[in-house]
Amino acid sequence: MAEISLRERAVRHLARRDHSRAELARKLAPYGTAEEIDDVLNRMHELELLSDRRFAEAWVRGKAARFGTARLRHDLAQRGVARDTVDAALAAEGGDDELGRARQVWTGKFGIAPADAREWAKQARFLQSRGFGGDVIRKVLNETPDESA
Structure with missing residues (x-):
């Protein structure tokens, strides 16, 4: 079987989904030199396949x-x-609308207000792991369910 070219590998990756330049460079690294990879990535960018x-x-x-x-x-x-x-x-x-998104994520996972400090901490950790800030977490967990409606 013939060796697959760098360009063909890049096109195959981009056909599956969009990639960042750094991601695609990392995936192509085992198959060529840095200069070859840079040339292929520049060409993909010129063709608007990579953005x-x-x-x-x-x-x-x-x-x-x-x-x-x-x-x-x-x-x-x-x-x-x-x-x-x-x-x-x-x-x-x-x-x-970070607060609205946090509310939706929280409702999907828990849906009921925390009953005690331990439950509050558990729900806060969950929202924090999802990338929501402390002020947003406090607003979501301190409001009563009727306020969000």
């Missing part, structure tokens, strides 16, 4: 309903997306 902006927007759109802004920022940074690109993707998605 960190498009990747970030798709990532935020797909994950925003389940995660807070902090988690989305962290995940995109781990995938090598620049901070200004992340900020633009979060702004495009309308990330100003």
Whole structure:
């Protein structure tokens, strides 16, 4: 069987889903030199097959309903997306309704107000692991169920 070229590997990865430039470079690293990989990535970018902006927007759109802004920022940074690109993707998605998203996530998991401090801490840890900030967590857990309606 013939060896698969770097370009073909890149196209195969991009056909499955959008990737950030850093992600795709990491996946191609075992198959070529840094210069070869950079050339292929530049060509993919010229052909508009590779775009960190498009990747970030798709990532935020797909994950925003389940995660807070902090988690989305962290995940995109781990995938090598620049901070200004992340900020633009979060702004495009309308990330100003963090409280509403936190309420939906909390309702899906728990739905009832914490009965004691131990339960409150458990629910707070859950929301924190999803990337919601402390002020949002306090608002969600301290309100009565009738207030969110």
